[in-house]
Amino acid sequence: xxxxxxxxxxxxxxxxxxxxxxxxxxxxxxxxxxxxxxxxxxxxxxxxxxxxxxxxxxxxxxxxxxxxxxxxxxxxxxxxxxxxxxxxxxxxxxxxxxxxxxxxxxxxxxxxxxxxxxxxxxxxxxxxxxxxxxxxxxxxxxxxxxxxxxxxxxxxxxxxxxxxxxxxxxxxxxxxxxxxxxxxxxxxxxxxxxxxxxxxxxxxxxxxxxxxxxxxxxxxxxxxxxxxxxxxxxxxxxxxxxxxxxxxxxxxxxxxxxxxxxxxxxxxxxxxxxxxxxxxxxxxxxxxxxxxxxxxxxxxxxxxxxxxxxxxxxxxxxxxxxxxxxxxxxxxxxxxxxxxxxxxxxxxxx
Amino acid sequence: xxxxxxxxxxxxxxxxxxxxxxxxxxxxxxxxxxxxxxxxxxxxxxxxxxxxxxxxxxxxxxxxxxxxxxxxxxxxxxxxxxxxxxxxxxxxxxxxxxxxxxxxxxxxxxxxxxxxxxxxxxxxxxxxxxxxxxxxxxxxxxxxxxxxxxxxxxxxxxxxxxxxxxxxxxxxxxxxxxxxxxxxxxxxxxxxxxxxxxxxxxxxxxxxxxxxxxxxxxxxxxxxxxxxxxxxxxxxxxxxxxxxxxxxxxxxxxxxxxxxxxxxxxxxxxxxxxxxxxxxxxxxxxxxxxxxxxxxxxxxxxxxxxxxxxxxxxxxxxxxxxxxxxxxxxxxxxxxxxxxxxxxxxxxxxxxxxxxxxxxxxxxxxxxxx
Amino acid sequence: xxxxxxxxxxxxxxxxxxxxxxxxxxxxxxxxxxxxxxxxxxxxxxxxxxxxxxxxxxxxxxxxxxxxxxxxxxx
Numbered sequence: 001x002x003x004x005x006x007x008x009x010x011x012x013x014x015x016x017x018x019x020x021x022x023x024x025x026x027x028x029x030x031x032x033x034x035x036x037x038x039x040x041x042x043x044x045x046x047x048x049x050x051x052x053x054x055x056x057x058x059x060x061x062x063x064x065x066x067x068x069x070x071x072x073x074x075x076x077x078x079x080x081x082x083x084x085x086x087x088x089x090x091x092x093x094x095x096x097x098x099x100x101x102x103x104x105x106x107x108x109x110x111x112x113x114x115x116x117x118x119x120x121x122x123x124x125x126x127x128x129x130x131x132x133x134x135x136x137x138x139x140x141x142x143x144x145x146x147x148x149x150x151x152x153x154x155x156x157x158x159x160x161x162x163x164x165x166x167x168x169x170x171x172x173x174x175x176x177x178x179x180x181x182x183x184x185x186x187x188x189x190x191x192x193x194x195x196x197x198x199x200x201x202x203x204x205x206x207x208x209x210x211x212x213x214x215x216x217x218x219x220x221x222x223x224x225x226x227x228x229x230x231x232x233x234x235x236x237x238x239x240x241x242x243x244x245x246x247x248x249x250x251x252x253x254x255x256x257x258x259x260x261x262x263x264x265x266x267x268x269x270x271x272x273x274x275x276x277x278x279x280x281x282x283x284x285x286x287x288x289x290x291x292x293x294x295x296x297x298x299x300x301x302x303x304x305x306x307x308x309x310x311x312x313x314x315x316x317x318x319x320x321x322x323x324x325x326x327x328x329x330x331x332x333x334x335x336x337x338x339x340x341x342x343x344x345x346x347x348x349x350x
Numbered sequence: 351x352x353x354x355x356x357x358x359x360x361x362x363x364x365x366x367x368x369x370x371x372x373x374x375x376x377x378x379x380x381x382x383x384x385x386x387x388x389x390x391x392x393x394x395x396x397x398x399x400x401x402x403x404x405x406x407x408x409x410x411x412x413x414x415x416x417x418x419x420x421x422x423x424x425x426x427x428x429x430x431x432x433x434x435x436x437x438x439x440x441x442x443x444x445x446x447x448x449x450x451x452x453x454x455x456x457x458x459x460x461x462x463x464x465x466x467x468x469x470x471x472x473x474x475x476x477x478x479x480x481x482x483x484x485x486x487x488x489x490x491x492x493x494x495x496x497x498x499x500x501x502x503x504x505x506x507x508x509x510x511x512x513x514x515x516x517x518x519x520x521x522x523x524x525x526x527x528x529x530x531x532x533x534x535x536x537x538x539x540x541x542x543x544x545x546x547x548x549x550x551x552x553x554x555x556x557x558x559x560x561x562x563x564x565x566x567x568x569x570x571x572x573x574x575x576x577x578x579x580x581x582x583x584x585x586x587x588x589x590x591x592x593x594x595x596x597x598x599x600x601x602x603x604x605x606x607x608x609x610x611x612x613x614x615x616x617x618x619x620x621x622x623x624x625x626x627x628x629x630x631x632x633x634x635x636x637x638x639x640x641x642x643x644x645x646x647x648x649x650x651x652x653x654x655x656x657x658x659x660x661x662x663x664x665x666x667x668x669x670x671x672x673x674x675x676x677x678x679x680x681x682x683x684x685x686x687x688x689x690x691x692x693x694x695x696x697x698x699x700x701x702x703x704x705x706x707x708x709x710x711x712x713x714x715x716x717x718x719x720x
Numbered sequence: 721x722x723x724x725x726x727x728x729x730x731x732x733x734x735x736x737x738x739x740x741x742x743x744x745x746x747x748x749x750x751x752x753x754x755x756x757x758x759x760x761x762x763x764x765x766x767x768x769x770x771x772x773x774x775x776x777x778x779x780x781x782x783x784x785x786x787x788x789x790x791x792x793x794x795x
Binding site: 354356357362365366369439466467468469470489492493495496499544547548573574577598599600601602606608609612 | 766769770777778
């Protein structure tokens with residue numbers, strides 16, 4: 001949602017309380033109003049509307065996937081998204097990494113006393129819109145309010161359930177020698193979008209976070225019969241982290257080529273300037289796929305047909321089933337190790 | 351980006367490398383004196399393009415790495431104080447002091463903040479009149495003009511709550527000290543491009559003459575470094591020992607006059623201890639008497655610290671170019687970027703960190719699997 | 721990209737780093753005008769990039785190429 005016209009199109013339901021109070025988490029009338037007028041109203045669906053302690057639902061036949069994530073990003077709002085849209089996309093994407101179709105989400109809020117109600121409402125509306133975009137329903141949740149000074153604004157946890165409409169084994173252990181490694185788009189946008197706000201950097205064209213749902217692109221690959229061996233979304237720690245985790249878990253040696261990695265100019269420049277490695281920077285709507293070499297071309301074609309993966313590229317391959325290692329061939333042709341990033345590159349990124 | 355990407359062109363890099371191969375007939379040992387150059391060499395794998403008998407040694411060009419342990423401990427003492435906002439460049443945060451580091455002090459509640467420029471620290475002081483803002487002024491001559499400006503403006507504004515812990519170092523005295531050491535095997539130098547952008551390269555002529563070594567002012571991109579090496583080798587092969595400027599697009603012989611003027615005004619040359627090397631006379635910058643009021647060490651009445659380095663750490667030898675990181679018994683095992691022993695592993699420009707991140711596998715393969 | 725500030729020491733420039741715009745002090749490069757390229761370090765422009773010199777690396781490489789070709793032809 002664009003900030004400027006937000007309040008006009010989405011008036012705050014509980015306008016007599018401009019700030020969240022301790023009582024809003026107290027279990028009494030005020031909390032009831034908050035649940036009804038804010039969360040209940042925004043997320044309304046038949047399951048949530050029963051207002052029961054636990055949600056009851058049927059799932060289509062098939063294996064289930066489940067995940068959970070907490071979101072503590074600072075600042076709450078940034079170009080291209082906010083903590084709310086991230087909380088929906090991020091969890092839906094984790095489900096997509098099993099090749100599952102996301103169905104239901106929970107959402108738990110820990111709100112710091114004093115948070116402007118307008119801020120909360122804006123986040124909630126953003127979640128409502130993201131949920132609609134993803135085709136998921138938010139069916140149960142929780143709300144707590146903590147004393148001022150103990151919570152840093154707002155924390156959100158979402159858990160998600162999805163169903164796997166396929167019988168592939170998608171896991172690092174299934175990575176094969178010769179597998180092609182594809183990345184679904186250009187790197188580093190989310191991390192740099194956040195850094196830009198924090199550091200007060202101005203970009204000629206604003207770097208927007210890449211927070212977006214990826215499951216449609218993944219499901220397209222599955223339905224086309226692509227032999228997917230592993231998927232992983234790129235979040236904190238960036239591409240370097242994801243590749244190393246898979247190399248470790250799968251016991252494989254991976255080789256990628258720097259020149260093939262999609263990177264937009266602004267992210268490249270921002271990283272140069274701040275001394276950051278784009279391969280370590282967080283993403284929110286990007287994933288890597290390990291597919292059978294013979295499917296590589298077709299997989300790329302399919303990915304490129306979806307907006308979220310329009311810049312997909314093949315960046316390397318699995319070269320050995322041996323001691324875990326990730327190597328990268330630099331711009332001038334020499335190879336080096338691409339290590340796990342150490343420590344905190346950019347704190348509170350997601 | 352213009353003036354950046356063109357200097358990373360793969361074909362041209364290989365062309366320069368081929369020329370280096372063509373002209374090299376004997377083994378040569380060349381030192382590069384700038385952390386930024388070390389970083390580029392290892393990141394792009396430039397040394398892999400060079401003929402085997404050219405040895406590149408990484409010199410003490412990482413200001414983070416050479417900041418003495420005592421000064422780190424002083425910084426930690428100041429940062430822990432309630433009323434202080436301690437500001438520093440990012441890579442100083444994980445440098446280990448005797449018992450802890452700035453990041454740990456921050457975790458315990460110390461107000462430690464990363465800044466990108468000393469002017470950011472100055473602004474903090476202006477915006478927070480009730481707090482004491484301290485800036486950790488570390489770096490070579492490249493950073494000195496920035497620190498000088500912060501001090502100068504602070505004086506102009508009459509700021510009472512701003513001070514600096516200064517540990518600036520100078521390159522030429524370090525080269526002199528290295529060359530005077532009996533163990534020194536260095537035959538040629540790549541001088542630090544941006545240091546010379548500030549200071550010019552007049553100071554290197556007497557050094558080239560005294561020790562009969564070629565010194566080539568070199569930039570930071572792969573093509574710069576390769577051309578710098580080529581120029582150095584050409585000199586060595588023909589027995590010359592001159593000062594040349596590869597980085598002419600940014601460096602002039604006289605350097606940056608206004609910057610030098612302000613440095614002379616605000617600072618004075620002092621003896622400085624270099625971590626791992628020892629004290630080198632006339633090798634550092636300290637605040638001149640006129641600006642002594644801004645000296646954090648004085649303002650906070652800091653004590654002198656007794657310091658001990660971890661016994662296994664050979665950072666000193668690495669900084670002098672006497673050993674390579676993988677020759678250290680703790681390298682990659684007990685000592686890593688996550689838990690560094692010495693400063694060369696902490697700073698991303700430190701030789702050990704650069705090696706760890708980019709070259710470990712090569713070392714494993716050449717040294718035999720451990 | 722744009723320059724502001726009254727006297728020499730407070731002169732600031734808005735500098736374009738390949739798509740990113742950030743301010744840096746121009747105090748040490750008084751001769752710099754809009755359109756010039758500069759080397760920036762910790763918020764300060766330290767020197768102006770001399771475009772003519774910048775080209776020399778590439779000219780040198782081109783010369784090397786030509787010499788190589790000549791040598792080939794001479795065989």
